[in-house]
Amino acid sequence: MSCASEKHEGGCLCGAIRYRFDGPIESVAHCHCRSCRRSSGAVLMTWFTVPRDNFAWIRGRPSRFASSAGVQRAFCATCGTELTYTNETARDTIDVTVGSLDCAAAHPADRHIWTDDKLDWLRLDDSLPAHRGWSTQD
Numbered sequence: 298m299s300c301a302s303e304k305h306e307g308g309c310l311c312g313a314i315r316y317r318f319d320g321p322i323e324s325v326a327h328c329h330c331r332s333c334r335r336s337s338g339a340v341l342m343t344w345f346t347v348p349r350d351n352f353a354w355i356r357g358r359p360s361r362f363a364s365s366a367g368v369q370r371a372f373c374a375t376c377g378t379e380l381t382y383t384n385e386t387a388r389d390t391i392d393v394t395v396g397s398l399d400c401a402a403a404h405p406a407d408r409h410i411w412t413d414d415k416l417d418w419l420r421l422d423d424s425l426p427a428h429r430g431w432s433t434q435d
């Protein structure tokens with residue numbers, strides 16, 4: 298499968314859980330919020346957003362954690378890889394971690410979000426747009 302195609306697959310570190318979706322990846326954001334930081338153990342998380350109808354689990358099923366009201370983070374219960382984020386306020390879309398994508402190298406981030414929560418010592422030397430909250434807000 299070519300990284301240039303519009304069929305995408307990804308999965309967790311141990312391989313127990315795999316997903317697939319069809320369609321382009323057009324929205325990729327570095328998120329600096331506290332929930333992403335603590336849930337991943339990393340200083341930021343990078344997500345792409347796709348229509349939920351195009352997304353399917355093809356091996357295994359993830360465990361879920363409600364990190365805020367109406368929010369579900371799905372992860373592999375065996376190896377811990379965080380895979381998706383869903384929010385009741387955005388029922389048509391699902392956010393997926395770029396780091397779990399087989400072709401992560403082909404899908405660079407296009408913006409930063411929740412930079413009010415960003416760690417001060419983390420230097421952003423790219424020229425991407427930065428938003429204090431969701432990119433739709435400011």
Ligand SMILES: [Zn+2]
Binds near residue numbers: 313373
């Ligand atoms: Zn796993």
Ligand SMILES: [Zn+2]
Binds near residue numbers: 329
């Ligand atoms: Zn976040």
